[in-house]
Amino acid sequence: MIEKLPFGRTGHLSTRTLFGAAAFWNVTQEEADRTMEILMQYGVNHIDTAASYGDSEIRLGPWIEKYRDQFFLATKTGERTREKAREEIYRSLERLRTDHVDLIQLHAVIEDGELEQALGPGGALEAALEAREEGLVKFIGITSHTLHAPVIHLRALECFDFDSILLPCNFMLLQNPEYAENFHRVLTLCREKNVAVQCIKTLQRRPYGDGPHTHATWYQPFDEPQAVQMAVHWALAIPGIFINTVGDIHVLPLMLEAAANPKPAPSDDEMRELMSRYEAAPLWA
Numbered sequence: 001m002i003e004k005l006p007f008g009r010t011g012h013l014s015t016r017t018l019f020g021a022a023a024f025w026n027v028t029q030e031e032a033d034r035t036m037e038i039l040m041q042y043g044v045n046h047i048d049t050a051a052s053y054g055d056s057e058i059r060l061g062p063w064i065e066k067y068r069d070q071f072f073l074a075t076k077t078g079e080r081t082r083e084k085a086r087e088e089i090y091r092s093l094e095r096l097r098t099d100h101v102d103l104i105q106l107h108a109v110i111e112d113g114e115l116e117q118a119l120g121p122g123g124a125l126e127a128a129l130e131a132r133e134e135g136l137v138k139f140i141g142i143t144s145h146t147l148h149a150p151v152i153h154l155r156a157l158e159c160f161d162f163d164s165i166l167l168p169c170n171f172m173l174l175q176n177p178e179y180a181e182n183f184h185r186v187l188t189l190c191r192e193k194n195v196a197v198q199c200i201k202t203l204q205r206r207p208y209g210d211g212p213h214t215h216a217t218w219y220q221p222f223d224e225p226q227a228v229q230m231a232v233h234w235a236l237a238i239p240g241i242f243i244n245t246v247g248d249i250h251v252l253p254l255m256l257e258a259a260a261n262p263k264p265a266p267s268d269d270e271m272r273e274l275m276s277r278y279e280a281a282p283l284w285a
Helices: 029-041 056-070 082-096 112-119 124-133 149-159 177-193 225-236 252-260 268-277
Strands: 004-006 013-015 017-020 046-048 072-077 101-106 137-143 164-168 196-200 204-206 242-244
Touching (some): 013 017, 072 124, 082 101, 082 124, 101 164, 112 149, 164 177, 177 196, 225 242, 225 252, 225 268
Parallel strands (some): 017 046, 072 101, 137 164
């Protein structure tokens, strides 16, 4: 079974490896059902999806309807205005077959202008607050991507007391000095404020470039057991963070197995050797 920790201030003990349900973007219900059975075998009790993840909410619906009390359920709205975000939240509830989610997140806030719009008058945050007042959601988070993500989160937390953040983190990415500095700044702030920190791209190997897309992920992931184990154990050695599973149902079991069998973190030298052996490369320059 996978270790559980308090998910920030929510009071929920979540498995440190959360199910990143982007993996259900374009799968059959049969494939989703088999994957959910595997997740439950490992005790995963936290699901993270989004309105924009293709068929993900639809595939999750039958399981949420049947096992709602067994999962901390998070979804996301990528809309930036109050009206459209509110519509999307209601749509997510319908697709997920539930009357509430535990966490609604403002999704993929990349640029400063998007943050200002989402948090400003008539913005998506107003819809999230209304949904919380109505009992449709319990907690409010924010997600960001690219090298600007830690900065977005630092600014967001200055404006509103979010319950969680989500951003990329892996060994390769933290070799970027500027990103590493800002990542640790926001991590420190979240620890002080008891804000849950979710990390994505744990298994990122390199961009596909002109090569074939061999997995459902938009980047090429590590997909061999030793590499997956090293990447997962490195990430889980960061105290208190949660990692969202890879967006490919075929690589997912390797990640769950690694998380269920924790080992000391690989050294920096071992990780550098891994990056070299697999010709790893950053997603963002």
